[in-house]
Amino acid sequence: METKPFVVQNAESRLNHHLSGLFGVSSLAWTGHLVHVAIPGSRGEYVRWSNFLDIPPHPQGLGPLLTGQWNLYAQNPDSSSHLFNTSQGAGTAILTLLGGFHPQTQSLWLTDIAHHHLAIAFIFLIAGHMYRTNFGIGHSIKDLLEAHIPPGGRLGRGHKGLYDTINNSIHFQLGLALASLGVITSLVAQHMYSLPAYAFIAQDFTTQAALYTHHQYIAGFIMTGAFAHGAIFFIRDYNPTQNEDNVLARMLDHKEAIISHLSWASLFLGFHTLGLYVHNDVMLAFGTPEKQILIEPIFAQWIQSAHGKTSYGFDVLLSSTSGPAFNAGRNIWLPGWLNAVNENKNSLFLPIGPGDFLVHHAIALGLHTTTLILVKGALDARGSKLMPDKKDFGYSFPCDGPGRGGTCDISAWDAFYLAVFWMLNTIGWVTFYWHWKHITLWQGNVSQFNESSTYLMGWLRDYLWLNSSQLINGYNPFGMNSLSVWAWMFLFGHLVWATGFMFLISWRGYWQELIETLAWAHERTPLANLIRWRDKPVALSIVQARLVGLAHFSVGYIFTYAAFLIASTSGKFG
Secondary structure (H helix, E strand, O other): OOOOHHHHHHHHHHHHHHHHHHHHHHHHHHHHHHHHHHHHHHOOOOOOOOOOOOOOOOOOOOOHHHHHHHHHOOOOOOOOOHHHHHHHOOOOOOOOOOOOOOOOOOOOHHHHHHHHHHHHHHHHHOOOOOOOOOOOOOHHHHHHHHOOOHHHHHHOOOOOHHHHHHHOOOOHHHHHHHHHHHHHHHHHHHHHHHHHOOHHHHHHHHHHHHHHHHHHHHHHHHHEEEEEHHHHHHHHHHOOOOOOHHHHHHHOOHHHHHHHHHHHHHHHHHHHHHHHHHHHHHHHHOOOOHHHHOOOHHHHHHHHHHHOOOOOOOOOOOHHHOOOHHHHHHHOOOHHHHHHOOOOOOOOOOOHHHHHHHHHHHHHHHHHHHHHHHHHHOOOOOOOOOOOOOOHHOOOOOOOOOOOOOOOOOHHHHHHHHHHHHHHHHHHHHHHHHHHHHHHHOOOOHHHHHHHHHOHHHHHHHHHHHHHHHOOOOOOEEOOOOHHHHHHHHHHHHHHHHHHHHHOOOOOOHHHHHHHHHHHHOOOOOOOOOOOOOOOOOOOHHHHHHHHHHHHHHHHHHHHHHHHHHHHHHHHHH
């Protein structure tokens, strides 16, 4: 194992630095900006470097803070009746718990956002002082891990050995960091549209669609990368003696159970979901739509109801108008939340039905299959029954020669390569779902999604074909329209994507023979043969061709969908 720089081996200092220094201080600084600049700005006060020391953000200044009367900062918030050119002035509150959205901008209240970031800063500044560095106080991560013996000894030696294993492997650390970042990026996608933080962004539909799609794709690449580096850790950095019978070793010991359970889940989801979709397709084709199998997502609807959505009539928890939680919510905490959940002008807790139920399970199939491929790649990276010495061949190898059948395509790199296709297809389903549901929501014809999303022909005809027709028609004999540039990008994306298959489905010997023929012709052509090469050209290796093909597939896929998404949204809403 090569030596690592000290900075990646000092877990406690890194934790303190990231928690306090990055999250804590930056959240506090953002609160400061919101309170001193943004909130006054939203009320018509122009705060800049020249005057920011002269304008107190609250009429009582630091008084409430120093006297412990913090609730004064929440009094007199902005209200919906405050409009320009009216006698009603803006509020003075700087830290509130209003909940819901500003009625004009359709974004979260700035004073709520400031309060949130102040709370985050407080928590993280404390969290960043919890770990032992040079001063002999605070927690030692190693002590914490080793003290954590699971009850009944059911996990062997528990977390013993993990501290040094993680500290001494950059790939393990990168895998953990990417896994966290991937989840966070996907959460950003989900929250930017459902809880918009920027003024009027909720009314810019093309921006909303592009931001959601962008963050989901980025999340997919980051998450698959986490597993790739996890596999590299197992090949290059894992020490079996150091991790004997701890949780890491036990993952490897029962990997067959993990992989086969994931396989079962994927098969179950795939066959049942496809079976329902295809049954519904056949019923539509035979003219008997009433014979579709339509399943209401009652558990998800119950969860939405518990959070305050009343339209389903469940009358439970926050949607129970006679309950204490409902009444407290009207007055004490987040009074605007229940209004926001129940009005139809935002994307918070959208109503769901049988179409959502089906596509949810299609996405679950994609997620489980992607995970299956990635987890199998990492758990089998060191070796398998078929190839016990796999770790000696490194992260990416094509095969172990002709004498050892079945050793092609089983390197950890191959698992990553296969998983990226599943990841891209899964995010395709995710973004199709999000986009179609929102297009119908924004246009006011939600019934189109509800009725057409329960069978595959509906997705193909009423989402993909219907929304790409303008795009395909970007140039025609009568001239062009404002979508023409996207029409070209749509075509170009398809070209890039399709070219990938030349590399993905290519038997290497064909290209090798072709190159040798071309080299022969080159050497016998006057003038051309003045140009020579040091080494004879050869076809791409199997692994190289897969990488090129994967890059084409990914880039073409994203270009094509980007053009479709932006053009179909902006063509309708400007």
